[in-house]
Amino acid sequence: MENKTPGKLFLCATPIGNLEDITFRVLETLRSVDLIAAEDTRHSIKLLNHFEIKTPMTSYHEFNKIDKGKYLVDQLLQGINIALVTDAGTPAISDPGEELVRMCLDAGIEVTSLPGPAACVTALTMSGLSARRFCFEGFLPTDKKERNQVLERLKNETRTTVMYEAPHRLVRTMEILEEVLGDRRIVFCKELTKKHERRMEMTCREALACFEKEEPRGEFVLVIEGQDPEVLLEEERSSWEQMSIEEHMEVYTDQGMNRKEAMKAVAADRGVSKRDIYQALLDHEQGD
Known part of the structure; x- marks a missing residue:
C-alpha cells in the first residue's frame, strides 16, 4: 500500500x-x-x-x-x-x-x-498604553481559585495586560479588578474595525460607574495599564523597613550568605549604600 x-x-x-x-x-x-x-x-x-x-x-x-x-x-x-x-x-x-x-x-x-x-493586538496598538512589553490573558478563568491566582500575578505585573470579557460578566470583572489592582487605568475597546468602533479610557472606578448606568453590550477587549515599577519598589522597600536591619541580615545569612554578601543584599533592598548598613550594624553592636 x-x-x-x-x-x-x-x-x-x-x-x-x-x-x-x-x-x-x-x-x-x-x-x-x-x-x-x-x-x-x-x-x-x-x-x-x-x-x-x-x-x-x-x-x-x-x-x-x-x-x-x-x-x-x-x-x-x-x-x-x-x-x-x-x-x-x-x-x-x-x-x-x-x-x-x-x-x-x-x-x-x-x-x-x-x-x-487579532483583536488583542488591534486594541493594544490603539490603546495609547505602553506596547513595548505586554502580556495576554484572554478570558479570566471562571473557576474562582484559578481566577484569583491569575489576578494575584497581575497585581504586580508591570507590563500592559490585554484580556477579553463578555458583556454579562464585565461589571463583576471590574469589581474584582478594582479590588485587586486598585484604581488602575484601563482602555476598553469594542466593535473593532467596524463602523461603530469604540475606544473608552477610564479608571476602574470610572468604568464601574459607567457600566452600572449603561448596560454593556458586545464583547470587550480590556487593555490594562501595568503597575508602576517605582511604586512596586517603594512598596518592597517599605516592607523591608518594617523589620530591623539585624532581622533583615538574618533573612540572607539564614540562606547561607556570608556577612559581606548579606550586607550588599540588604543595602540593595533598602535603597541605601553598603556603608550605611555596615555603620548601622556597627552602631547597634556598640550600643549593645
Whole structure:
C-alpha cells in the first residue's frame, strides 16, 4: 500500500469586523484547500459567500475539539489540506485551535500560520498604553481559585495586560479588578474595525460607574495599564523597613550568605549604600 504524503494545516486569520481586512493569501488558501474547519459554520459561511468561496466546511469548536481533532488529523494524514478558521481573528488565540495544532505537530503534520487580524493586538496598538512589553490573558478563568491566582500575578505585573470579557460578566470583572489592582487605568475597546468602533479610557472606578448606568453590550477587549515599577519598589522597600536591619541580615545569612554578601543584599533592598548598613550594624553592636 502506497504511503501518502500528509496534508498541511493552514491557520487562517479572518476579519474581526471589517471584511476588507482579509488578506489575499488567506483568500487563495481558503479556495485551494480541500476542507475548512470552522468554529461556527453558520458564521463562516457568510464570509465564504461574500468572497464566493465554495470549499466544503466542517465544524471544529470547544465542545468537539477532541473527537473532531482526531478526525481532522486522520484526514491530514491521508493527504487532505485543511484550513482552520475561528469566528473572528487568528486561530489558536483563546481558541480550541491550539489543541489541533498540538495534535498535528505530535503526528508529524506540517502547520503554518497565515497572519492577519487579532483583536488583542488591534486594541493594544490603539490603546495609547505602553506596547513595548505586554502580556495576554484572554478570558479570566471562571473557576474562582484559578481566577484569583491569575489576578494575584497581575497585581504586580508591570507590563500592559490585554484580556477579553463578555458583556454579562464585565461589571463583576471590574469589581474584582478594582479590588485587586486598585484604581488602575484601563482602555476598553469594542466593535473593532467596524463602523461603530469604540475606544473608552477610564479608571476602574470610572468604568464601574459607567457600566452600572449603561448596560454593556458586545464583547470587550480590556487593555490594562501595568503597575508602576517605582511604586512596586517603594512598596518592597517599605516592607523591608518594617523589620530591623539585624532581622533583615538574618533573612540572607539564614540562606547561607556570608556577612559581606548579606550586607550588599540588604543595602540593595533598602535603597541605601553598603556603608550605611555596615555603620548601622556597627552602631547597634556598640550600643549593645
